[in-house]
Amino acid sequence: MARARAGPGTDRLRHHFAPDAPRTRTDLEDAFLPICEAAGVPRPRVNAKVLGWEVDFTWSEQRLAIETDGRDAHLTRSAFEEDRRRDAALTAAGWRVVRFTWRQVSQEPRYVARMLGRLLITPP
Numbered sequence: 765m766a767r768a769r770a771g772p773g774t775d776r777l778r779h780h781f782a783p784d785a786p787r788t789r790t791d792l793e794d795a796f797l798p799i800c801e802a803a804g805v806p807r808p809r810v811n812a813k814v815l816g817w818e819v820d821f822t823w824s825e826q827r828l829a830i831e832t833d834g835r836d837a838h839l840t841r842s843a844f845e846e847d848r849r850r851d852a853a854l855t856a857a858g859w860r861v862v863r864f865t866w867r868q869v870s871q872e873p874r875y876v877a878r879m880l881g882r883l884l885i886t887p888p
Contacts, residue, residue: 787811792832793820795869796876803877805884815857817850826884829854831863 787810788794800808800821808821814829821830831847851861862883864876 790832790834792834792866792869796821796830796832796864799869799873799876800880802873803880803884805880814859815853817853819850819854823884827859828883829859829861830880831861832866832869833863834866 788797789811793810797807797810806823808823808830810821811818812822813819814822814824819829820832822828831851833847854861860883862879864879868876
């Protein structure tokens with residue numbers, strides 16, 4: 765069953781009933797979190813600032829940033845350029861930036877979980 769689009773204030777309401785739940789903003793981010801749990805990795809920080817850039821998911825200790833990319837938000841020329849600028853800045857500062865697509869998260873969750881395990885458990 766498809767989830768209805770969230771309206772203004774939905775995130776605050778959801779956080780009110782589950783205050784420890786990470787504050788996601790998209791269905792794709794919502795779909796990624798159970799994959800983290802299934803992979804047995806620590807809970808990431810969600811939509812956190814790193815070096816002034818907002819990143820979908822971070823594990824600060826491992827200096828890992830994960831971006832979940834839906835087509836609509838990342839296919840414009842400006843979004844594509846901004847994504848690459850952020851990736852370069854984070855990489856230059858010693859972060860690993862990995863991107864997973866909507867299709868990978870929604871149709872290949874085992875692959876995503878396996879990659880997360882390798883990224884977070886295996887030293888870089």
